[in-house]
Amino acid sequence: MFTQQQLTAILSSLPDPAFILTRSGRYSEIFGGKDARHYHDGSALIGLSIFDVLKEDKARWFAAEIGKALDCGVLHIVEYELSGSDVKGAGEGPSAPIWFEGRVQALPFKVDGEDAVVWVASNITEKNDVQRKLREQSETDALTGLYNRRKLIETLDHRMQIFAREQSQTSVLVFDLDNFKSLNDERGHHAGDSALIEIARLCRENLRQDDVIARFGGDEFVIVMPDLHRNDALEIADRLRERVPDVLRKSLSYESTISGGVSEFSQPDRFSSDILKRADEGLYFSKRSGRNRVSVR
Template sequence: MFTQQQLTAILSSLPDPAFILTRSGRYTEVFGGKDARHYHDGSALIGRSLFEVLKDDKARWFAAEIGKALECGVLHIVEYELSGSDVKGAGDGPSEPIWFEGRVRALPFQVDGEDAVVWVASNITEKNDVERKLRELSETDALTGLYNRRKLIETLDHRMQIFASEQSQTSVLIFDLDNFKRLNDERGHHAGDSALIEIARLCRENLRQDDVIARIGGDEFVIVMPDLDCKDALAIADRLRKQVSAELRESLRYESTISGGVSEFSQPDRFSSDILKRADEGLYVSKRAGRNRVSAC
């Protein structure tokens, strides 16, 4: 068996910090945190309250999570972010946001007359950064930096659920570059890539922040426009058509246009592919009508 002194030494040597926190949010003890790459000495927290150390919103969040751990009686796991803006006192706290996993467990005894928990905080910032980068790679078109088909379908499925439950409309624009093959043949694939990158830039600059822009292959782009009906989406699409033509003429010294189709969710739709199919039909209507236009379908 270990002596009390040995147990304290073991706890103090833990790489991740372990905080003993009461229901009211008071730090009664801090153990560990010896991994100097990720943690600073937390002993100054002992005897202080969460509400003295953190801004009120963040302190209330921690207090609520302590309450949940005390009520559930089992291991409670949360992920959370801390930055300098969460900490009271100028210059205190991390300069960059740091992500933690908190493993919180109710103690089977009271501390200073209060129910209490042990809260082990593990720095997961690097892991989150890797996961974020992998997620971006899996969702992003390498050439343009726009979303790819996978992210597009995920977005449409989500918007369709909202439409089914709230009747909140979403419109979709599909468009491509007219005579894209001729551009590649006459100017080379570098010019074709430059045109696609320029179109992506124009979409980012001229569409709303909530619009989801995707390149789904070749010169084909799809824009998901939440909370817009087909009429309003058609007007936006037509402005984009004119901007793309003017910018390609200016930047590439090449006369090129886009053709597109616009559609919106309708009551019979069962799958997100239904709205894509109608928008695609609108694109072909534009092509058959002579290109350089956007058609609703």
């Protein structure tokens, strides 16, 4: 059996901090947090309330999670972010956002007359960064830095669910570079890659922040435009089309244009591929009609 002194020493040696928090949000005790890479001494918090330490919205969130853990009586796990903007007092708190996993368990006894929990906070910022980078790599086209086919389909599926539920419209533009094979044949694949990179940059600079831009394959690009009907999307597409020749002329000293097709969701659509198919039909109609144009379908 351990003595009380030994048990206290063991708890104090925990690498992650364990907070004893009452239902009202008071810091009753803190154990552990010895991993100096991730944590500072939190002993100054003892006796304070989370409402003394954190901004109102964040403090209310913590209070609600404490309440959930007390009401459910089983282990309650949450992930949350903390940054300097969440902490009261200038210059206090982390300068960059830090992510934590909180493991919250109701205690079987009262603390200072209140129900209480033990809240173990584990810094998971590094793990989240690795996961985010892996996710970005799985969703990103290596050449252009745009989203890839996988992310595009995921986005279209999501927007189709919104359309079915709320009738909130989404338009899609499909376009490619006219005579792209000739550019590769005349200048080499390096020049072709440079053209695709320049078009990707042009899209980022000229499209809305909410638009999802993807390289679908080869020289074909797809742009998902939430909350836009196809006629409004056509205006945006035409402005983009008009800028492409000048960009390619300046960057590659090469004369070329783009052709495209625009469509929007319609009631008979069952799959996200339906809207892509119509936009693709618009693209090929533009090709047959002389190129350097965008057609609506």
